[in-house]
Amino acid sequence: MSIEFCHIAPTPHLDLVSGRKIHLALAHLVETDESYVNFYLREKEEFGCKIILDNSAFEMYKQGKPMYESSKLITMGKRINADWIVMTDYPSEPGEKTIEAAKKLAPEFKEAGFGTFFVPQSKIGDVKDVIKTFRWASQNPKLIDYIGVSILTAPNAYGVEKGNKLQRFMSRVKLMYDMKESMIFPIIKDGGQRVHFLGMMDGPNEIMYASPFAKYVDTWDSSAAVWAGMNGIEFDGTPTGLVNGKFEKEVDFDHVEFDQSYIDMAKRNMEYIDKLCYSYMWG
Numbered sequence: 168m169s170i171e172f173c174h175i176a177p178t179p180h181l182d183l184v185s186g187r188k189i190h191l192a193l194a195h196l197v198e199t200d201e202s203y204v205n206f207y208l209r210e211k212e213e214f215g216c217k218i219i220l221d222n223s224a225f226e227m228y229k230q231g232k233p234m235y236e237s238s239k240l241i242t243m244g245k246r247i248n249a250d251w252i253v254m255t256d257y258p259s260e261p262g263e264k265t266i267e268a269a270k271k272l273a274p275e276f277k278e279a280g281f282g283t284f285f286v287p288q289s290k291i292g293d294v295k296d297v298i299k300t301f302r303w304a305s306q307n308p309k310l311i312d313y314i315g316v317s318i319l320t321a322p323n324a325y326g327v328e329k330g331n332k333l334q335r336f337m338s339r340v341k342l343m344y345d346m347k348e349s350m351i352f353p354i355i356k357d358g359g360q361r362v363h364f365l366g367m368m369d370g371p372n373e374i375m376y377a378s379p380f381a382k383y384v385d386t387w388d389s390s391a392a393v394w395a396g397m398n399g400i401e402f403d404g405t406p407t408g409l410v411n412g413k414f415e416k417e418v419d420f421d422h423v424e425f426d427q428s429y430i431d432m433a434k435r436n437m438e439y440i441d442k443l444c445y446s447y448m449w450g
Contacts, residue, residue: 170374170381170444173219173388174437177422181206183393183433189217191388196420197243203420204247211248219284219313219363219386220249222256240272241279251282251313258319262289262300273310284313286365292326298346305351308358316342318366332412336369343380352383367391370407371436374443390418392440396433397424408439 173191174184178200184190190210196203197220210216220243244252254272256265265288273283285304289297297320304311321338322328328335346352355362367373367389374387395402395414402408424430 169446170384171386172440172444173386174392174440175388175390175418176393176433177397177418177420177424178203178206179421179423180393180397180430180433183430183437185210186214187216188214189219189386191219191221191386192247192249193221193420194240194243197247198239200420207247218247218249218251219388220244220247220252220281221365221388222253241276241281244276244279244281249281251284252276253284253286253315256286256288256317258288258317259291259323260288261293262287262296262303264288266300266303269304269311282312283310284315284363285311286315286317286320288317288320289324291323291328294324294342294345297321297324297342298349298351301346301351302349305354305358305360308360311360313361313363314355315363315365318368322368332369336373336407336412337376339364339368339373340376343377347380352380356383361385363387367413369412370405370409371402371440371443372406372408374440387444389440392436393433394418396431396436397422397429399429399432401432402436402439 171189173187173189175191176183178196190207192207207218211218220240222240240252254276255268265286269285276283287297287300287304289300301314304314316339319328321342322335324342325334325338327338352362362384364384364387371391398414398416400414403410
């Protein structure tokens with residue numbers, strides 16, 4: 168069994184991700200875009216796919232906006248017929264704040280019929296705190312069903328989210344090695360919890376370098392393949408798979424691409440990631 172990848176695409180091009188086993192949908196789009204909701208409802212009906220409803224924390228954090236209101240997440244989950252909902256997390260703040268939110272939200276989400284998805288965070292530069300937060304999640308399998316390793320969690324923990332792209336690119340892999348000493352991931356899998364990598368760092372080859380931990384990762388998501396392709400960027404043979412690192416322009420979910428060569432490029436990028444995921448099977 169391989170890692171299942173959730174490609175993210177602008178709403179007018181969601182056909183690119185049709186038929187996949189699992190999707191990650193964004194709460195702020197579920198709230199505002201009926202065509203976005205209808206696509207995923209059709210996917211659920213036609214293909215029996217699973218849906219993770221993300222709380223849009225990455226998008227809100229990058230825009231400097233407050234986190235998405237927790238009270239709305241259950242409503243959005245019902246609207247899209249989600250299987251799991253990502254609980255509110257607080258990037259760059261003490262892990263205990265995210266833990267306390269989970270203690271409150273998890274029972275509410277479970278009572279409403281949803282699985283719970285927890286994303287550990289920490290203050291910037293506090294690796295010990297983020298590992299402690301992961302350990303808490305691993306010790307509470309009755310409360311936490313899914314554990315996410317965010318595109319913000321590791322860079323923030325090492326204080327490298329801004330600046331040197333190489334440091335950022337390697338930060339999540341480094342966090343996996345740091346957690347290996349605590350045997351956290353075997354505990355997670357023994358407890359029946361699932362693990363998801365949220366977003367992609369500075370190139371698709373992060374999947375390759377994370378391969379020693381592939382057997383612990385169930386799912387991964389990113390807009391990198393589609394969005395880079397639609398901006399004329401194709402994954403390459405460099406060590407990261409993107410010679411200039413992450414394409415930083417924020418995804419425009421209303422974007423309509425008229426250049427077929429760019430759409431084809433997006434498809435090739437998706438195939439590149441899928442091949443990496445299917446190369447690293449469970450051990």
